[in-house]
Amino acid sequence: MELINIEGTPKTPTVSMDPNSGVVEIKGRSIPENSIEFYKPLVDWLDEYAKGPAAKTVVNIRLEYFNTASSKCILDVFKKLEVLKKNSADVIINWYYEEDDEDMLEAGEDYESIIKVPFKMIQIVD
């Protein structure tokens, strides 16, 4: 399986997905008008990864901003992780938020209440 390495732009996040270590990272900002186009390869990758996942899958979400169009796509990514978890894989989502950024913390809690995967809320302190 291939690695995914996408460099961030002012509108799209930096993404890395490693099938061997099981570490998935999405960081930066995610505000493209057409978010489906950006996230589709990530969702497809997770489908493929689910066939033979690493012993532990660690997903780090460290977003500065994301638009509502991306929020649906991020949910799609999480739904794939939910399937992985359902098939007895070890999965954790680390949701990073900047100190005092209640909007980002709340966004993480929204996902946590929808998706049946363990979440860890991690405050970034400068």
Add this chain to the structure above:
Amino acid sequence: MQAEKQRSSMSDFLNQCYAQMHKGDIIVAYKGTINADVIADTLGLVETKLDDLLEHSLVRKKLYNVLVECLQNLYHHVDSVQVSDSSQNFGAFVLSRTDTGYRISTGNMVKSDKSLILKEKIDKINSLSKDELKDFYKFVLNNQTFSEKGGGGLGLIDMARKTGNKLEYQFSSFNPEFDFFNLNVLITE
């Protein structure tokens, strides 16, 4: 002659609507064609301006986030108006500083039959408490599919939720077929 008249009456109407959007100290104002490039350029410009204007990164972050939503909402929902032989994706937005914070005003033409649906949606959002908004957001996030233009139906809910303020709006009838839809979002400091 007829086409000329039609064009100028539309232009007068839009100028009037645009003038009403100006309040407070203007930071950025635009009227004209709305497309992906205009939105992207504006976001870049505003971000640079906000870096100069705002020390407090949380207000800046919230303002920028809400602005992205407002402008992309505008981009997704602008209805093209046929004027004589050309069609126009006309829209406008004004970002300004007010006594209590910042104000984002957007305006675009919508087909009249959509106005009522839009009005009902905003009225519903405005009637909800903070917790109800959270539940509504999660419901739409989890249940609604994307529209053909890529909107997820979450933009307005998100604006109300992030700002904690009611969404102000106004519809002005241009002709039986089109209304000018003006939306004002306030970000209090």
